[in-house]
Amino acid sequence: MEQRPWYWIDDVARLDTPALVVYPNRVRENITRLVNTIGDVNRLRPHVKTNKAREASQLLLDAGIRKFKCATIAEAEMLAMIEAPDVLLAYQPNGTKIHRLLALMAKYPRTRFSCLVDNSITARELSQQAVSDNLVVPVYIDLNVGMNRTGIAPDTAVLTLYDELSQLAGVNPVGLHAYDGHLRNPDLAARTADCDAAFQPVYQLSEALLARGFAEPVLVMGGSPTFPIHAQRPGVECSPGTFIYWDRGYQDGLPEQPFRPAALVVARVISLPNSATLCIDVGHKSVAAEGVLSERITFLNAPELVAIGQSEEHLVVEAGVGHPYQIDDVLYGLPNHICPTVSLYERAYTIENKRIADEWLTIARDRKISV
Template structure:
């Protein structure tokens, strides 16, 4: 009988809860992603999922040279790895802007860019850039339905892009359209919604070209809409979750056959009554923004039903006459891996079913050096 891929033979050495990663599966996911697009130069994966040097180096070795991130620490992590092209998918305001400039000055081998969605921020970015004798590449952040940041792709966006072009510290280079609100399980429905939201983006790109601007680069989508945007010949795509995958996307994006590559290992620590089991995987150990039954799925105990969770504990219903004992190890697949990774300072590496080192999730911190 073949041993399950996730089993750790020397798991007794592992204190729990613990985040573990299987590098061979990460590499397989990177290869799969490359096979799903016509040109690897169109890939701009998001570092927010994994937050460490090691996966960055695996991506660079696979000829992925463009990256996206959301924090200064993530941008610095990429720069330390000598990533050639880094988009901070965030509009730097206040001290973050000074840190961004310092990043550009410190890591001159990396080409940095950031987002902008209003004239006040654009002027501030330009002034700071000019004071430091820099020109900052900016992407117009477009609101295509997320309704958090961004400007609708219409006349105001056109005007802002043109305003950025005359500000001495800015160089507008493209459009950023993140449609993370679109995650219908049915791919046809997802495609229809994605295309509808993308039409104004294409029109804005054409309007800018007609006014004599170089064709703006379009950076679009995340994991849910990657199969759709990947078919647009010139669009850069920004999936992130693909490196580790998770239960949420496994259920919600069945057309994408990425492998689960990161798990949370937990142990039974108490048996509160005849039918319940208590595990050491609380809010601090797995992303808890979803409803209780959509936080963690146990590969070797799929029948367990969560009934309560606190900071350090998860209580599950196991049923009458269950066989679980204190000390039993469970292998949990998070429903949302990105914020789960942010809960762990380190990842334990599993190769050939044994513990084989650690990866530090350095960019889980808000600051590395800058």
């Protein structure tokens, strides 16, 4: 009997494509690999930006993980809905976001929420609103260690801001946050050297805060590329996110990491424009439309297909004259970047024993759930 590949779906005819599918057994395996890599679930603070679903996040809880990281108020609320104990909004709230964060704290008192700040103006506004709502918000100072988007340079200005935060009512400085997602050298030794250099001033700031009499600051560091490096640092919390589903980009770029793809985009051939090309129903609205066109999605059961054109609902690929493909052929696509791909779908279909088993709503892709 022919052995079907791991991604095969026996009842795929039930799927209207393009469709996002998730393989929960592989998700569980990836979570186990995550825990085994670090050896201590208390040092894990995974980012839920990739999955955006209660069910996937619940599997993290089931594995004993109690700390989480997110980027939006909706992601924070999704975690609170499953009673995640500790949620860091890894984003600096300004304006209305401050009110929404405080509303979350009031609505979900069983979850400990925290956030980032990188300046006095935001800190004072957060303080004022928190005092008005009779709340205290734990805050981390966001450090710029080379990503160059948010955060302040890891120098003495951090000590000044930390001291200011400690004197503001309604906020409580608890640590430092640094995302080094720009460090992606495929060579692990080179990536490690870069990561160590970026971490050194963070460590020095931690020591300086201790010397000034502050409690030992919590250090929340990194993402997927530097996870295996920060995992070796005692006391540092690590925040990978993509591990849960993995993708082609990290599979190729981070070969030392043990995670396996657990989410795919299922598509179909919908037209044969000429003797050498196919048109597939996976456009910009179905897979992350970033990077080089030819690398956005790889079809596991048709890896030779090369994308030559894409629009909102269509992908045209070169198949070669004499190709075997027919209208309605099913293709299993591995996205190059799974995180923004997931957010294009309102639900994922789970696959168990090669059959469609359930649906996971991508509830946190919305900007608002209830708060």
